[in-house]
Amino acid sequence: MIGLRTSDNCYAICQNPSTSFSSSLVCGSSKIESIDLWHRRLGHLNYRDLMKVANIEVIKGIPKLGKPSNPICGPCQKGKQTRSTHKRVDEVLTSKPLELLHMDLMGPMRTESLGGKKYILVMVDDYSRYAWVAFLRDKSEAFINFKDIGLKIQNEKGHPIERIRSDRGREFDNSNFFEFCHSLGIKHEFSAPRTPQQNGVVERKNRVLQEMARTMLNQHELPTHFWAEAINTDCYTSNRTHMRPHTRKTCYELWKGKKPSVKYFRVFGSRCYVLKDHENLGKFESKSEEGIFLGYSSKIRAYRVYILSSKCMVESINVIVDDIGSRSRKCDDDRIDVSKDIEVIEEKSKDEKLSEDEEKKDEQGKKGDRGRIEPSKKNKSRQAEDRSLPTNQGLGHRVLKAFATPSDHA
Numbered sequence: 187m188i189g190l191r192t193s194d195n196c197y198a199i200c201q202n203p204s205t206s207f208s209s210s211l212v213c214g215s216s217k218i219e220s221i222d223l224w225h226r227r228l229g230h231l232n233y234r235d236l237m238k239v240a241n242i243e244v245i246k247g248i249p250k251l252g253k254p255s256n257p258i259c260g261p262c263q264k265g266k267q268t269r270s271t272h273k274r275v276d277e278v279l280t281s282k283p284l285e286l287l288h289m290d291l292m293g294p295m296r297t298e299s300l301g302g303k304k305y306i307l308v309m310v311d312d313y314s315r316y317a318w319v320a321f322l323r324d325k326s327e328a329f330i331n332f333k334d335i336g337l338k339i340q341n342e343k344g345h346p347i348e349r350i351r352s353d354r355g356r357e358f359d360n361s362n363f364f365e366f367c368h369s370l371g372i373k374h375e376f377s378a379p380r381t382p383q384q385n386g387v388v389e390r391k392n393r394v395l396q397e398m399a400r401t402m403l404n405q406h407e408l409p410t411h412f413w414a415e416a417i418n419t420d421c422y423t424s425n426r427t428h429m430r431p432h433t434r435k436t437c438y439e440l441w442k443g444k445k446p447s448v449k450y451f452r453v454f455g456s457r458c459y460v461l462k463d464h465e466n467l468g469k470f471e472s473k474s475e476e477g478i479f480l481g482y483s484s485k486i487r488a489y490r491v492y493i494l495s496s497k498c499m500v501e502s503i504n505v506i507v508d509d510i511g512s513r514s515r516k517c518d519d520d521r522i523d524v525s526k527d528i529e530v531i532e533e534k535s536k537d538e539k540l541s542e543d544e545e546k547k548d549e550q551g552k553k554g555d556r557g558r559i560e561p562s563k564k565n566k567s568r569q570a571e572d573r574s575l576p577t578n579q580g581l582g583h584r585v586l587k588a589f590a591t592p593s594d595h596a
C-alpha cells in the first residue's frame with residue numbers, strides 16, 4: 187500500500203503501486219481529512235467551534251474546512267466525559283485587560299511531571315479570558331509564580347493589575363500576597379469558602395485544561411508524566427482558539443490586539459524529527475534525531491520536542507512533525523519554514539518588542555543561521571544547576587528542563 191499526494195495537498199491511499207488512481211481507492215477528500223486534522227491540531231476543539239472560528243476568520247492559518255467524516259472522536263469521548271457538568275461562565279465583569287485576574291491552584295497530580303512538578307497555578311484575565319499557567323513542586327511556590335507572571339503582564343500591558351480573585355487557600359491567603367498586593371495597590375478579593383461558583387471563570391478554565399490534556403495524552407497514548415507539557419500546550423492553544431463570550435474575537439486578539447495565527451500548529455504527541463547540528467555530524471551519522479512533538483516555546487520561535495534517544499527536552503526550529511501519518515516518504519516539502527510560520531510564537535515583553543522594520547531587518551540578517559539557537563547565559567546556569575537531567579550538547583539546540591523554572595509558562 188502506498189500514499190499518493192494529490193494536487194490539493196490530500197494524501198490518498200492506493201492498495202499497490204501499479205493500481206491506477208481510481209476514485210474508488212481515494213481515501214476521503216482533502217476537506218474531510220483536514221477538518222479532522224485541524225480538530226486534533228487545535229487541541230480537540232469541538233467541531234462546532236472549529237467551524238465557527240474558521241468561517242468567521244477570527245484565526246489566521248486555517249484552510250477551508252468541510253464537514254467532519256465522523257463527528258465522534260475517540261480521544262474526545264475518553265477525555266471529555268465530564269463536559270456536561272460545567273457551564274460556560276458568560277458574565278464578563280470588566281471593561282479592560284488586567285482589571286481583574288482570577289487565579290486558582292490545581293493539584294496535587296498523581297504523577298509528577300517530567301520536571302518534577304505536582305501543581306498548576308492557573309491565572310485568567312477576566313476581560314480577555316487569556317490564561318497563563320505555571321507548574322509548581324509545592325503549593326508554597328504559588329506566590330513567586332504569581333509575582334513572576336503578574337509583573338511580566340503588567341509590563342506587557344503598561345498598566346497595573348487592579349484586582350485579583352482567589353479562594354482562601356493558604357497558598358493565596360498569606361503575608362507574601364498581602365505585602366505584594368499592598369505595595370502595588372492591588373485589591374485581593376477572596377471567594378467565600380465552599381462556593382467555587384464565585385471563582386467560576388478559573389474553575390471552568392481548570393476543567394477545560396484538564397480535559398484537553400487528558401484527550402491529547404490519550405490520542406497518542408503518551409505516558410502521564412507528560413501532563414505538564416500537555417497542559418501548557420492546551421493553554422497556548424485555547425488562548426488562540428477560544429472566543430470570549432459575546433464577542434467575535436479570540437482571547438488572544440482581546441489581549442494582544444491582533445488575530446492569532448495557527449498555521450504552524452501540529453498534533454501534540456506526534457512523532458517528529460529534529461535536524462542535528464551539521465558541524466558536529468560524522469559522515470555516516472543520521473541527520474536527525476527522532477522525538478515526540480510536545481508543543482510550542484513561549485519564549486522563542488520554536489517547537490518543544492522530547493528527544494527519544496537522549497530523553498531530554500529541546501526547543502528547536504528545525505523540526506519536521508509527522509502528524510498526518512499516511513504520507514509518502516518522498517513528500518518532504520512540508521518541512522516547517524519557521525521564518526514564515528512561527529511568527530507569533532514569541533511572546534515579547536514590551537521592552538524587547540522590535541518595530542516592524544527592525545524585525546524584518548533582523549530576519550534577513552539571521553536567515554543564514556536559523557538552525558542554531560545559542561543558549562543564553564541564564565539557560566547555561568540553569569542546566570548547570572540541574573545535574574540529574576541529561577544534556578544534549580551535540581544537537582546544537584536549546585536544551586532545557588521540562589517546566590522546571592517558574593518562568594516557563596505560556
Ligand SMILES: [Zn+2]
Binds near residue numbers: 225230259262
Ligand atoms: Zn477529538
